[in-house]
Amino acid sequence: MSARPADLMGLTEAEYDNAVEILGRHPNQVELGIFSVMWSEHCSYKSSKKWLKQLPTKAPWVIKGPGENAGVIDIGDGLAAIFKMESHNHPSFIEPYQGAATGVGGILRDVFTMGARPVANLNALRFGSPDHPKTRHLVAGVVAGIGGYGNCVGVPTVGGEVNFHPAYNGNILVNAMTVGIAPADRIFYSAAAGVGNPVVYVGSKTGRDGIHGATMASAEFSDDAEEKRPTVQVGDPFTEKLLIEACLELMQTDYIVAIQDMGAAGLTSSSFEMASKGGVGIILDLDQVPARETGMTPYELMLSESQERMLMVLKPGREAAAEAIFRKWELDFAVIGHLTDTGRMQLRMHGEIVGDLPIDPLALASPEYDRPWVPTPPPAPLDRGHIAAPVDLGEALVRMMGSPDIASRRWIWEQYDHLVGGDTAQRPGGDAAVVRVPDAGGKALAMTTDCTPRYCKADPVQGGRQAVAEAWRNLTAVGARPLAITDNMNFGNPQRPEIMGQFVGCVEGMREACLALDFPVVSGNVSLYNETNGTGILPTPAIGGVGVLDDVTRMATIAFKATGDRIVVLGEATGHLGQSLALRELCGREEGPPPPVDLAIERQTGDLVRKLIADGHVTACHDVADGGLVVALAEMALAGKLGAEVGLPKGDASPFALLFGEEQARYIITVASRYESAILAAAAAAGVPAAVLGQVGGDKLTVTGQLSVALATLARAHEDWLPGYMSAPAAA
Amino acid sequence: MKSAIVVFPGINRERDMALALKAASGKAATLVWHRDSALPDVDLVVLPGGFSYGDYLRAGAMAAQSPIMRAVKDHAARGGRVLAVCNGFQMATEAGLLPGALMRNAGLKFICRNVHLKVANASSDFTGHYQAGQVLSVPVAHHDGNYFADQATLDRLEQEDRVAFRYCDAEGRVDDDTNLNGSRRNIAGILSEDRNVLGLMPHPEDATDPQLGGTDGRGLFTSIVEALS
Numbered sequence: 009m010s011a012r013p014a015d016l017m018g019l020t021e022a023e024y025d026n027a028v029e030i031l032g033r034h035p036n037q038v039e040l041g042i043f044s045v046m047w048s049e050h051c052s053y054k055s056s057k058k059w060l061k062q063l064p065t066k067a068p069w070v071i072k073g074p075g076e077n078a079g080v081i082d083i084g085d086g087l088a089a090i091f092k093m094e095s096h097n098h099p100s101f102i103e104p105y106q107g108a109a110t111g112v113g114g115i116l117r118d119v120f121t122m123g124a125r126p127v128a129n130l131n132a133l134r135f136g137s138p139d140h141p142k143t144r145h146l147v148a149g150v151v152a153g154i155g156g157y158g159n160c161v162g163v164p165t166v167g168g169e170v171n172f173h174p175a176y177n178g179n180i181l182v183n184a185m186t187v188g189i190a191p192a193d194r195i196f197y198s199a200a201a202g203v204g205n206p207v208v209y210v211g212s213k214t215g216r217d218g219i220h221g222a223t224m225a226s227a228e229f230s231d232d233a234e235e236k237r238p239t240v241q242v243g244d245p246f247t248e249k250l251l252i253e254a255c256l257e258l259m260q261t262d263y264i265v266a267i268q269d270m271g272a273a274g275l276t277s278s279s280f281e282m283a284s285k286g287g288v289g290i291i292l293d294l295d296q297v298p299a300r301e302t303g304m305t306p307y308e309l310m311l312s313e314s315q316e317r318m319l320m321v322l323k324p325g326r327e328a329a330a331e332a333i334f335r336k337w338e339l340d341f342a343v344i345g346h347l348t349d350t351g352r353m354q355l356r357m358h359g360e361i362v363g364d365l366p367i368d369p370l371a372l373a374s375p376e377y378d379r380p381w382v383p384t385p386p387p388a389p390l391d392r393g394h395i396a397a398p399v400d401l402g403e404a405l406v407r408m409m410g411s412p413d414i415a416s417r418r419w420i421w422e423q424y425d426h427l428v429g430g431d432t433a434q435r436p437g438g439d440a441a442v443v444r445v446p447d448a449g450g451k452a453l454a455m456t457t458d459c460t461p462r463y464c465k466a467d468p469v470q471g472g473r474q475a476v477a478e479a480w481r482n483l484t485a486v487g488a489r490p491l492a493i494t495d496n497m498n499f500g501n502p503q504r505p506e507i508m509g510q511f512v513g514c515v516e517g518m519r520e521a522c523l524a525l526d527f528p529v530v531s532g533n534v535s536l537y538n539e540t541n542g543t544g545i546l547p548t549p550a551i552g553g554v555g556v557l558d559d560v561t562r563m564a565t566i567a568f569k570a571t572g573d574r575i576v577v578l579g580e581a582t583g584h585l586g587q588s589l590a591l592r593e594l595c596g597r598e599e600g601p602p603p604p605v606d607l608a609i610e611r612q613t614g615d616l617v618r619k620l621i622a623d624g625h626v627t628a629c630h631d632v633a634d635g636g637l638v639v640a641l642a643e644m645a646l647a648g649k650l651g652a653e654v655g656l657p658k659g660d661a662s663p664f665a666l667l668f669g670e671e672q673a674r675y676i677i678t679v680a681s682r683y684e685s686a687i688l689a690a691a692a693a694a695g696v697p698a699a700v701l702g703q704v705g706g707d708k709l710t711v712t713g714q715l716s717v718a719l720a721t722l723a724r725a726h727e728d729w730l731p732g733y734m735s736a737p738a739a740a
Numbered sequence: 741m742k743s744a745i746v747v748f749p750g751i752n753r754e755r756d757m758a759l760a761l762k763a764a765s766g767k768a769a770t771l772v773w774h775r776d777s778a779l780p781d782v783d784l785v786v787l788p789g790g791f792s793y794g795d796y797l798r799a800g801a802m803a804a805q806s807p808i809m810r811a812v813k814d815h816a817a818r819g820g821r822v823l824a825v826c827n828g829f830q831m832a833t834e835a836g837l838l839p840g841a842l843m844r845n846a847g848l849k850f851i852c853r854n855v856h857l858k859v860a861n862a863s864s865d866f867t868g869h870y871q872a873g874q875v876l877s878v879p880v881a882h883h884d885g886n887y888f889a890d891q892a893t894l895d896r897l898e899q900e901d902r903v904a905f906r907y908c909d910a911e912g913r914v915d916d917d918t919n920l921n922g923s924r925r926n927i928a929g930i931l932s933e934d935r936n937v938l939g940l941m942p943h944p945e946d947a948t949d950p951q952l953g954g955t956d957g958r959g960l961f962t963s964i965v966e967a968l969s
Contacts (some may be wrong), residue, residue: 155850159881160791162752246750246794338749425852425881427946428789430756435953444951446755560951 013037017044023375030369038307038355038363043370045273045311046280049536052374055502056534059515063529064522069491070530071192077118077269078186079530080195081492083556085448088192090124093132093185093457093496093552095535099240100182104149109157109243111184113315116161117269120252121318123196123259124188127429128443129158131168131184132457132496132550136177138412138733143172146180148734153243154184155423160245161252164432165424166441169457172412175465178540183496183533185552187455189445196259198268200286200321200347205265207279207290207345208327210334211251211317214275215300217241219311247316247339254337255318263326270317276310278319279345279353284371286321289350294357298340306355306362321347381508387466390586390600397664398594401638402715408635408668409642410725411593412733419730437647438566439485439631442557452560454488456553460634461546463602466587468510472517472549473605474672479553480525481631484614485675487564487621488555490525495532495551500544502536510547517605518549524607525614527553564621566630568648571705573627574684575654577637579613579674580697583661589634590668603671610673616694617675625683632674638667638711640676642722645709651719653710654702663714678704741968743769743784746812748803751790751827753945760945761786764961774806783968784821785812787828789881789943799842799884800830809835821865821964822937826882829929829939838932838939839897840889845882846922852881854954855920857928857942858908861901864931865967866938869959875912876905876956878942880920885941887923887930894924904929905940 016024017040027035027043035043045051053060065073071088072080078092096111112129119126131154136143158165163186200207217240258264266286268278275297283290294309304312322330327343334341348354355363398404408414421436433452434442440456458478464471476493483490495518500507522528538545557563585591586600620626628648632640637657645651659666679687684700691698702712710716743761745754754771761769761784770780779785793802803809809831816822816837824832832838845851854877862872870876889897897903905928909918914926921941929940944957 152849159850159852159883160750160794162790244794246791246796249750249752249791249794422853423850425850427852427879427881427943427952428752428756430753430759430946430949430952433951 013040017041018048019044023047030366036363038310039365041307041311042276042365045276046370047374050272051277053534054375055377055379055536056497056511057376058378059512062515063519065528065530067526067528070528071195073530074532076197077121079492079494080122081530082192085451086192087445087448088190088195089187089453089554090119090122090190091185091187091494091552091554092118092531093183093494093550094118094533095496095498096182096184097180097498097535097538100150101180103240104146105153105156106240106242108150108153108182110241110315111182112154112157113243113245113248114271115184115186116163116248117271119186119188120255121196121267121269122190123194124190125256126163126186126188127431128187128441128455129163129165129184130441130455130457130552132459133168133170134176134181134548135172136180137174138172140177144734150182151420151423157243157245159425161249162428164426164428166426166432166443167436167455167457170417170420171461173461173546175546178543179538179545181498181545181548183550185457185494187453187554194259196264196267198266198282198285200266200282200288202265203288203347203349205321205324205347206327206343207292207347208320208322209297209317209342209344210320211339212244212247212314213298213300213340214309214312215314216304216308216312217314219308241313241315243315250337250339251316251318254334254339258330258333263322263330265321265323267318267320270319272313274311274313280367280371282319282321283353283367289348289352289367290345291348291354291356292345294355296342296344298342306357379502379508380505381512382505383509384468384513387601395585395595397662401664401667402717404594405638405642405715405717406721406725408590408593408639409722410729412729413589414635414639415729416726417730418727419734433560433563434486434565439482440488442486442560442563444560450559450561452557452563454483454486454555454557456482457550458482459548459550461548462587462598464514464547464549466602468513468547469517470602470605472514473521473607474602475549475551476518476521476525476527477605477607477610477672478633479551480527481614483553483555484618485564485629485631487562487618488557489618490527490553490555492528492530493551493553495529495549497532497534498538498545498548498550499536500539507544514547514549521607525611562622562624564626564629566644566647567628568644568650568652568678568704569627571650572681573678573704574681575652575701575703576677576679576687576698577657577674577701578617578677578691578696578698580671581657581659581666582671583659583665583669584671585665585669588636588668588670590636605672612694613673613675613696616691616696617677620677620687620690625679625687626677627680628678630676632676636668636670642709644676645719646723646726650704651706651708652702652704653706653712655712656714657699657701667711667714741765741784741965742767742782743786744772744780744782745769745786745788746772746774746808748774748792748806750792750794751788753789753826753943756943756945757786757788760948760961763948765965772808774808777807777811779811779815784823784964785815787822787824787831789826789828792827792831798834800827800834803831804834813837816937819934819936821968823866824937824939825943825945826941829941830884832937832939837937838930839893840887842884843886843888844884845886850883851921852879854879855942856908856910857905858912858914860903860906861931864904864935866960866964867904868967869963873912875908875910877954878944878947878957880942882941885921885923887927889924897930902931903927904931904938
């Protein structure tokens with residue numbers, strides 16, 4: 009190509025000029041395609057880099073922070089947990105089954121490429137309003153896709169979260185997280201090394217699917233979104249299962265120098281990243297790439313996002329032994345190139361050089377923008393005088409239990425195999441999932457995903473803090489020691505200063521919480537341009553938290569256990585209704601500031617809870633979150649099939665606010681009556697407010713003088729909403 | 741008791757099964773590769789759960805054609821015991837080790853949860869530790885567990901006391917309301933004519949550890965270990 013093309017494939021004019029300067033000439037079609045994907049928002053993080061650098065990424069237990077395929081933490085006994093969360097938002101909106109399925113496949117590869125056997129999947133999902141005509145179809149497709157892939161590949165899907173809000177009507181969020189376990193001294197990285205070493209392609213053949221998926225994922229949607237269906241990839245979980253087994257078998261040897269999955273931007277980004285990290289050049293012979301169909305062009309081979317493929321650099325002379333393993337698992341294996349000392353990527357096909365690019369300028373000198381931003385104005389305080397509290401608080405509780413954001417997710421997680429592997433100690437439905445570490449005595453990992461987007465919208469800094477704090481709290485509530493997080497930053501168009509302001513605010517809140525809670529970020533993913541026709545989603549920094557339980561027999565669950573157990577509330581009741589779910593669901597208002605997160609109190613309270621659980625006196629534990637105290641009590645009662653009778657917590661607010669307010673850093677625990685005074689003394693010693701609210705028993709949930717509802721009524725409301733919604737005829 | 745678990749491409753509950761067999765028998769099961777043509781000298785062969793060949797054809801259809809299946813059939817013909825769970829049950833029907841077929845669940849969805857099972861036959865090598873009519877809580881995890889056979893076959897299974905388990909509720913009620921997946925006559929597991937092959941959709945191997953939510957599946961493993969020791 010000797011002149012400027014009309015279609016710059018998503019690059020800006022300035023970025024194109026920079027490409028010309030780097031090459032000293034106009035790029036040809038395949039080269040331009042490579043610039044386009046490598047400098048796409050999705051691959052380059054060009055709008056977010058500046059801010060992400062501010063997040064804390066270090067702790068004594070962090071083995072590898074952001075920058076590799078996934079984060080790695082030390083969990084003791086010579087073992088490491090490897091995990092990451094990643095978005096597949098745009099593809100899932102266009103084609104929900106395959107979009108969600110390949111999202112699961114992609115995040116699994118990020119984890120096993122580092123040498124870990126995946127032991128758990130989670131997913132954080134956000135859909136539009138239940139009333140929107142597309143929502144039901146999207147929920148059905150996404151859930152079936154996650155199940156279809158995860159069930160077949162044999163990794164249990166153990167947890168996650170789901171929200172519904174009109175802001176996601178045109179742009180749903182599908183964030184998938186995988187956690188794996190590896191020997192701490194056998195972690196595999198992606199930096200290529202050793203001039204002359206063979207570059208090996210394994211897995212599925214390359215087809216014409218998903219070309220330019222990364223570019224698509226870096227632009228806003230308009231009404232023609234569905235015409236972009238050909239950019240969505242198709243998943244093959246059976247091949248992924250074989251790829252896991254073959255890679256882990258090869259990793260038992262010492263043949264691998266470097267390994268990287270082919271994710272977004274396929275062969276292009278995997279080869280560039282490996283070469284760039286290792287400071288080497290690479291020659292690829294595209295004739296050797298296993299192709300699904302004949303006549304594929306260099307452009308198609310380099311930019312295809314066909315799934316279930318990996319790229320490796322092997323030690324010389326090990327090709328045959330490695331190939332035997334992949335042949336045993338009936339997978340393709342091809343030597344497609346070798347490393348050089350030129351610092352350039354040369355693409356050859358049919359005896360010609362079809363592309364020749366310098367690696368570092370492309371991979372490292374990708375654009376970095378300091379986008380203009382404006383801070384989100386603080387929300388007006390909530391005028392309590394104007395809140396029409398529900399007259400019948402019992403009826404209000406029933407409505408809350410059957411509201412879309414609180415109703416049971418059983419319909420979803422029963423479609424996921426959450427047991428395969430034989431180590432799921434805490435199934436979906438609790439505060440965090442718990443999976444035993446295979447063959448490691450009683451050690452177990454706790455995992456959760458959390459974010460409250462309505463808080464982030466109202467006050468990004470508090471919302472960012474709260475997302476991290478809630479993940480920390482949920483791990484604490486099962487008795488785990490929180491260790492680290494992965495973050496999946498879902499935002500709108502970063503070229504709008506108010507959206508960039510949301511991003512900056514959330515990062516600041518997250519930073520503060522990570523520091524205060526010793527809870528560093530070890531991996532993450534950014535998804536911007538989540539907009540359709542100029543309307544952005546709620547800012548959604550989804551947090552995936554991982555913690556460790558040294559003795560799984562000490563794990564706590566939310567279920568009430570025994571009649572007569574005392575119900576103790578830790579933390580202070582202030583009746584904070586701003587941005588609460590009750591205000592939205594019962595009063596139709598999304599207003600006010602979100603509950604403030606005091607990180608020192610958060611830490612103090614959580615550390616106490618963890619100690620009480622470890623001491624073995626706590627019979628049940630649940631953090632207070634969406635819906636406030638009374639919803640948390642109802643959830644504990646339904647899980648344990650045991651009622652409770654409690655009094656109103658002390659506080660300077662209305663009964664409605666005290667029961668449904670969402671003030672932070674609170675937990676409900678139950679203890680046998682003989683431990684009551686010891687627990688209160690321990691709380692006093694730790695400086696944590698604690699009050700005995702009542703006791704477990706009966707078949708009703710009663711708040712003396714305020715409400716009394718049969719568990720059967722609560723259970724119906726809680727269990728029936730989602731299956732009822734999903735089986736209702738589609739809206740006209 | 742010596743046991744072997746056959747590993748087909750795409751199966752995924754071999755670990756769960758190995759843990760349950762080890763706990764019950766004290767001996768580690770041997771893993772056998774599907775392309776092998778001979779079995780080691782074992783008392784029990786297990787066809788485990790998972791998605792052999794992705795279930796891209798009919799569930800179990802491809803695995804039923806694997807080289808090892810001839811040896812498994814020979815083992816069964818000699819009276820050797822075969823435990824076929826979930827995808828293994830599907831393979832066993834495809835291979836002709838057991839009658840009938842497993843179709844898509846009536847609700848068309850994958851189902852993973854604990855279900856109640858009523859023990860119908862408590863006198864086989866696999867079920868001797870249970871009482872007839874006993875109600876168990878055991879997980880299922882399948883998309884294609886809807887057991888089908890023609891009327892004559894179903895009648896024969898019942899006349900010969902070869903129905904091992906039926907789906908029921910906590911009180912042991914067996915009817916359409918307690919039928920998990922549309923299976924004919926609520927059948928969850930059946931025995932071969934010689935009662936040496938058991939096929940079932942639920943996962944007793946995932947109900948053997950109190951930490952993981954129940955131990956009602958242990959009886960099956962205790963039964964087989966005692967019968968074969």
